[in-house]
Amino acid sequence: MLEVTDLKKQYKQTKAVDGVNLFIEQGEIVGLLGPNGAGKSTTISMMSSLIPPSEGDVRFLNESVIKQPQKLREKLGVVPQEIALYLNLTARENLQFFGKIYKMDKKQLGAKIDQVLEIIGLVDKQNDLVKTFSGGMKRRLNIGVALLHDPSLVFMDEPTVGIDPQSRNYILDTVKRLNREKNMTILYTSHYMEEVEYLCDRIYIMDQGHIIASGSKDDIKNILSAEQTFQIETAVVKEEFTNLLKEHPSVRQLTVQEKTVTLLVPKEVVFFQTIIELAEQTNTELKSVQVQKPSLEDVFLHLTGRALRD
Numbered sequence: 001m002l003e004v005t006d007l008k009k010q011y012k013q014t015k016a017v018d019g020v021n022l023f024i025e026q027g028e029i030v031g032l033l034g035p036n037g038a039g040k041s042t043t044i045s046m047m048s049s050l051i052p053p054s055e056g057d058v059r060f061l062n063e064s065v066i067k068q069p070q071k072l073r074e075k076l077g078v079v080p081q082e083i084a085l086y087l088n089l090t091a092r093e094n095l096q097f098f099g100k101i102y103k104m105d106k107k108q109l110g111a112k113i114d115q116v117l118e119i120i121g122l123v124d125k126q127n128d129l130v131k132t133f134s135g136g137m138k139r140r141l142n143i144g145v146a147l148l149h150d151p152s153l154v155f156m157d158e159p160t161v162g163i164d165p166q167s168r169n170y171i172l173d174t175v176k177r178l179n180r181e182k183n184m185t186i187l188y189t190s191h192y193m194e195e196v197e198y199l200c201d202r203i204y205i206m207d208q209g210h211i212i213a214s215g216s217k218d219d220i221k222n223i224l225s226a227e228q229t230f231q232i233e234t235a236v237v238k239e240e241f242t243n244l245l246k247e248h249p250s251v252r253q254l255t256v257q258e259k260t261v262t263l264l265v266p267k268e269v270v271f272f273q274t275i276i277e278l279a280e281q282t283n284t285e286l287k288s289v290q291v292q293k294p295s296l297e298d299v300f301l302h303l304t305g306r307a308l309r310d
């Protein structure tokens, strides 16, 4: 449906996007995961033909979006990261306003707004001023605006940033529903790996302008299939303890977060006993030691040496 080849964007010294290749098939939910500043929004802006790339191409249904953006624009809905709503209008008035901008037929628009309000769960609040809305309600309305013209492809740029867990779950379920019931194709960007894990069929992981891994969730986690992750919770993390662990030839990676030490160790190594011995040697009080299945966060750490939310 959509294919991106060798896409680049340079802002003076900053290579915001540096050779991105990706594709989206009809009916998929594709995740674009990466920390702040990875280049996700810039990629989406170029894919939506909002900004021109420095190099590369975006093809929608086999036509270049850069030369011929019209076909894509008719079929595409974009949920921007920044909330773009009029606070002094009601929810319904906002949808009416954007419907007019899209030049939608007046009669059709009323029925479409009813449908959209249903999808985003704001029927009861449609006549309230947006300035009285919670962050989550504004985000839902922001999504509603992108759905007005019945797009078959939707780009959502971090649609759950800064909202309460209940609204977040509502949005995640709405995304699933749109995909399942309307066969909507969705590109979903996030820096929350658990969202992408929950929603997406295929995932691209982006960092510093590059795609550093891609594939199904299992494909990506298999990058780490040769390793196991230990999570060691201590009363106090002692430097002597972490130093001995770091020096151990089996330890591939070590991170410390508050009282928890996380280690990557080859799968074949029996490491429990070593952890206990090194803790005893350094008088470190262990609260628990757990072996974990790898998460996307672990893959990111493995590929970049940094946590996703640095």
Ligand SMILES: Nc1ncnc2c1ncn2[C@@H]1O[C@H](COP(=O)(O)OP(=O)(O)OP(=O)(O)O)[C@@H](O)[C@H]1O
Residues within 6 Å of the ligand: 011, 014, 015, 016, 017, 034, 035, 036, 037, 038, 039, 040, 041, 042, 043, 081, 158
């Ligand atoms: N208009 C611009 N002018 C100069 N630099 C820019 C511009 N837009 C983005 N950048 C830079 O390009 C890089 C990628 O930014 P981008 O917003 O695409 O990342 P992101 O992954 O979407 O992160 P976030 O989640 O914080 O939006 C960053 O270093 C950013 O500062």
